[in-house]
Amino acid sequence: MEIVLLMVMSLFTCLWGLRVFKDCPHPDEKKRLQLSRELGLEPRQIKFWFQNRRTQMKAQLERSDNNALRQDNDRIRSENIAIREALKNVICPTCGGPPGGEYFDEEKLRLENARLREELERITSITARYTGRPISQLPPVPPISVSSLDLSVGSLGGQGMGGHALDLDLLASSSSSDPQLPFQTTAISEMEKAVMADLAASAMAEIIRLLQTDEPLWRKSTNDGRDVINHESYERLFPRACSLRNPDTSIEMSRASGVVIMNGLALVDMFTNLNKWVECFPTVVSRARQIEVLSPGMEGSHSGSLQLIYAELQVLSPLVPTREVYFVRYCQQIEQGMWAVVDVSFDITRENQLVSPLQCRRLPSGCLIQEIPNGYSKVSWLEHVELEDRVPTPRLYRDFVSSGMAYGAERWLATLQRMCERFACQMVSGASSRDLGGVDGRRSMMRLAQRMVNSFCANISASSGRWTTLSGLGDSGVRVIAHKSTEPGQPTGVILSAATSIWVPVPWQNVFNFIRDERNRAQWDLLSHGNSVQEVAHIANGSHPGNCISVLRTLNASQNNMLLLQESCIDSSESLVVYSPVDLPAINIAMSGEDTSYINILPSGFAIYSDGRRDQAAEGASSSSLQGNTSRSSGSLITVAYQILVSSLPTARVTVDTVSTVNNVISNTIHRIKAALNCPRS
Known part of the structure; x- marks a missing residue:
């Protein structure tokens, strides 16, 4: 009897939750407390139930999209068969025989049909993941010439000590500004460029809001005074971004601001010029490569520039694995004397497989640059990354990395301030004894x-x-x-x-x-x-x-x-x-x-x-x-x-x-x- 009663109560709770979920899929803290009182459950149970339900709904929508794609595929296949059967009765006017050529080859039709289906599934998946909008609503992208890219994987072979000699590891030049990538890819398609542009615009709006909002979104840490994100406030402001996160990853987010001895336009030029960017952060960026310039932006202000970049971020120790990131960088002038630069990762797929299977993804990160008098700028910096825990941090550096001191906004900003001081000293004409x-x-x-x-x-x-x-x-x-x-x-x-x-x-x-x-x-x-x-x-x-x-x-x-x-x-x-x-x-x-x-x-x-x-x-x-x-x-x-x-x-x-x-x-x-x-x- 007790088991039956528990089953009835569980069914009632589920039905009650479904009704509430339909009206409010993202309840705030006040609503969750109300539901916990009415159902006799803990607030954390209410929170997790809604999270699980949103994940289930997302999976159902994906399955529905997949079924629609399969139906389109079946329809295309039927049309191809009908065309092939109709062509059997066509007579060539030149020779009086059946038509020939590669276009009417059955195998060619089958391969082309398969390729179109895979391309449609890939683009639909990318669009749903990053924008939550159908392809028809994406903004048009002007034609951009695509250069041929040599993105072959380099071999860094090597062996350990043996006998009386150590076999050499033949390395690429450490000063090279054009490193080889850890994966192979081809030219970026126009549809992918459209998705990147839409993703960058969404990331820009998110980072401006995160940098310009204080409490309750951010609070000051009582230990060291650093800004700490309030995750519940973040989930309320950006529910879709939270719903897309992988539960098997960890999130790092930090914010810092300070004054830099460089004018705003020079800073923007440094961020949009990859060589200058690497030179400014030699202790943080071990190497970087510009995959493609998707949009050069406005001449003089760089507003609207869009680049696809690969980079490795480092701690200066051979013990700590580097963080490889593959991201889109977007620059936009917000108003006179103010710019925003945002980085956000974008996973490129080929044949339904990732060609950039990196362990670190750059969620909307970057900085807000505001010019102030006397050639200075105020820079507000945000770092937001998603990490897979496949490669553990060495025990010696575990506290340093987990505290956010290794890759957080404070380190980026401190390095920028120091390097800008160095550049300023290089221009000074005076000399000491x-x-x-x-x-x-x-x-x-x-x-x-x-x-x-x-x-x-x-x-x-x-x-x-x-x-x-x-x-x-x-x-x-x-x-x-x-x-x-x-x-x-x-x-x-x-x-x-x-x-x-x-x-x-x-x-x-x-x-x-x-x-x-x-x-x-x-x-x-x-x-x-x-x-x-x-x-x-x-x-x-x-x-x-x-x-x-x-x-x-x-x-x-x-x-x-x-x-x-x-x-x-x-x-x-x-x-x-x-x-x-x-x-x-x-x-x-x-x-x-x-x-x-x-x-x-x-x-x-x-x-x-x-x-x-x-x-x-x-x-x-x-x-x-x-x-x-x-x-x-x-x-x-x-x-x-x-x-x-x-x-x-x-x-x-x-x-x-x-x-x-x-x-x-x-x-x-x-x-x-x-x-x-x-x-x-x-």
Whole structure:
């Protein structure tokens, strides 16, 4: 009897829910509380029931669309059969026989029919997923010439250590601005361009609303003061976007705003020019490729520009997998002196299969740029991504990534602010007493240092290829990879790269200040052989004293002709110390303002992050003057990377002895840094 009663109550609840769902498929919190009281259920049960019901309705609509497509297919097939039968009775007027040719071939008709059906299903699926509107309602797209694209997959083969030599991983040039894609695709169809345009317009409206709305959509975190999204408010504002999400993925969303020392039009030009965009974010973007310009936009303002882009986003460590994203970038001038730039992922399919099966999808993300007086701009940034959890984050970086510090809006904005300061310093005509002589000389040195930093960032991430892990140094180990270098700006021959990442219980600003100070270099740099190091030239490239370029000389060294070019940089999210040996004649070339693109650079250095763990006891321990909440970290994540020219012969082999030597150099360097920072032995 009790079971029957439960079944009756369940049936009554279901019927009651269906009636309410018909009137209001997206009940707000007040309505859910009312239903929970009337039905005697928890509010979470009410919420989940409505979510499940919306998913069921969506599936029913998809099945209905599929049935309609099948009926259209059957009709087309019947028409083809009728045409074929009618053609059997046609007589050719020339020869008096039956007609021939490829057009009337039965197999051709069958294949063409199948192709049309697949194309219709694919476009219908894309339209339903991204716009929720039928094809007939999509805006027309003007004809755009489609260039032939070479999108073949590159091979990054390689093997590990074996015998007495390490097989080489032949890598593409790290400075290449046109990387090969991890998938193959063909030219974009006109229908796909129409869907992309509609998707970009919807994403633009969403991001403007998210950036211009505060409470109750956003609230301030009590821990660090960052903006945190209110998911219930977001679901009420954007119910369709929430209903399309994959339940097996996780969502990251963050927002930040700040003032940037660059005018609005220059910022817009930087975002719409892929090479400038990559150059502005070398620590975040490991590589990028423009697939196609769908619309160039208005000349001068870039308003209306639409591009299809592939990019890899990185954390500067060989341990952390890069995030590959494939997205449409849309720029629109909102009003005089205000622009919006939005990125949103778009999955291209071929033959009902994704050709971009990436683990990270960029939901509406981007920035709002508003010009303010004196050449400055206020930038509001939003990052919104959907992630699959197929590749877990290494334990060492788990807190850093999960806190949003690795890929969140704060890191993008902080990098933009630092790089815009650097660009501004490059244009300043004044010089300090230690600056290199002449405006042209300073700018030439800054370009050389920037190329050094870009090369370091490109070669340190997990996207550089298949690293071979050596034993030692805890869970991470030292990772090595070799490649043949033939491009100008790098030594010709075989180059061995080695890197590892560690954690130390010291605030990351303290680690940065210790490593960048040339007076401490003899304590950790094995190659200085204990000799003192002197700064002989200095270029400031930011308001923080840690943002600078230095030329260093080792005192009492046997090779007085060899100097070190070093750039250190820091912002509220990360810091770098990158250096490379450069001989005196090359420094003189740079100081004279000549072209430095052919000066050989082989950078090594350090990437330093907060560990992402919040420690209230450490809040007052740091005296950094940086903006943002950077003093609450309990420790630092340090990546140490070296590059060594093994041989100038491209046919040379990397021996186990060479790898062992590099391993020992990195291990001893880390040991010395830990000892100098008074870290406990691990």
